Amino acid sequence: MKLLLVEDDKFHADYLKKAAMEALPEVTEILHALDGREGEKQARRHSITAVVMDLQMKERNGIDAARTIWAERPQTRILFWSNYSDEAYLRGIARIVPDESSYGYVLKTATRERLNLALRAVLLEAQIVVDQQIHKVQHQTRTHDTLTDSEYAVLIDMSLGLSDKLIAKRQGMSLRTVQNRLLSLYDKLGVDSLESSPDDIAINKRTRAITRALSLRAINTESLESAERDLQRWLHRSSS
Amino acid sequence: MKLLLVEDDKFHADYLKKAAMEALPEVTEILHALDGREGEKQARRHSITAVVMDLQMKERNGIDAARTIWAERPQTRILFWSNYSDEAYLRGIARIVPDESSYGYVLKTATRERLNLALRAVLLEAQIVVDQQIHKVQHQTRTHDTLTDSEYAVLIDMSLGLSDKLIAKRQGMSLRTVQNRLLSLYDKLGVDSLESSPDDIAINKRTRAITRALSLRAINTESLESAERDLQRWLHRSSS
DNA sequence: AACACAGTTGCGGGTTCCCGCAACTGTGTT
């Protein structure tokens, strides 16, 4: 059995390699890629079906790489190993896991035992393992002000600079509906007029919504860059 | 001589500690803080004058912590040790270094020799050391499309959601001047109407400027959150 | 002194955004 590690931090990669050798004696060969692009290449060349993947990497992030890998070999089992529990990352992953496969999400701050356990459970037993701390975050946001899928889509488009009209076209909504989604976004993201002693001050809701969303970890730079690529593809497709 | 390490990643902290012991035999005690806030506290309690600091940490980032430390003991020498070479971080640091002090900026991907050298040069010899790779980035952006200080200030305010009128008030400019700064921002950040086959599509320049700035690493979530705190302070001050 | 050039300011108007009001759908509850 071959295992592919995709991780651009050398310290973390070393640690990971040791943990994998300890937890998975059935692994005969450990490959190591330094970014997402290289990870895709090696997975393809060696027909890898077991991957441990970091999320934030320069060049190409883990989610985009996972998408490509799963598109080529949907049965591939991927354990994500990352620092943060951003909603943006979670949403990205849950969206692309194929039915035939399993995946896991472990924080880098987890103990060695937790990591070892997740390695075996996900890569050998094909179970789905999500760190407890993540589930908590996922539920926190889900109960009190989660974004709907359509709200999320509008948020992304808006952040990329699309006008209401264009968003309507891309999302297949009417103009007014887009604006309604925006209204609820402003509400959920806590975009209010700034409070000042004499009276409230008018603000630009769009831009404030973006920084609020960044601050709440509903989006991040990676997800925006990835969405920008999708947008460009859509533009070329829909213009022809 | 006492040395304070501020670093929330345990692998990196271990490595750093080893490097410091090797490069700086004159150090008698190594303290370790896990985030910016704790770093400030320990620096205060032990009257630390030599610090190695990570930039991105949860809770409180390295730049804010450095600001507090330098406000209390300006002669403190700080070596920043970080993953990225974001323009946002660089701008933040250059802005707050006191004259009496020295600082350095080393990438985590640098070799052990480079790190050791920087440790001695900055913390003992009070020299200023900036990683070569950083200077390159700094120059790249400075030659072809750097943001002026006033442009940067307007960009931040705009990203926080201020209206043109409010930005004018905060920056002491006229309305039209703010708009001129915005125009040059749109230009420098590459905010253009989207190109599509038939004709160009109108976009929302403000929001697109933000994502472009994020993508070009002119700003990042940290710097926005930090700026948000400044804004709140300004609001309370100016309303009373 | 003459000139270039970058930055500041006012004016005016076309476009987009923000959102209240109101009507209509669909899903689920009692």
Add this chain to the structure above:
DNA sequence: AACACAGTTGCGGGAACCCGCAACTGTGTT
């Protein structure tokens, strides 16, 4: 069947934004 409730759509108007045109300041160059 009656009802609540969340989501969709149109209309219309006030506010904010985007920006061309034009004039004025200041700094530095020749």
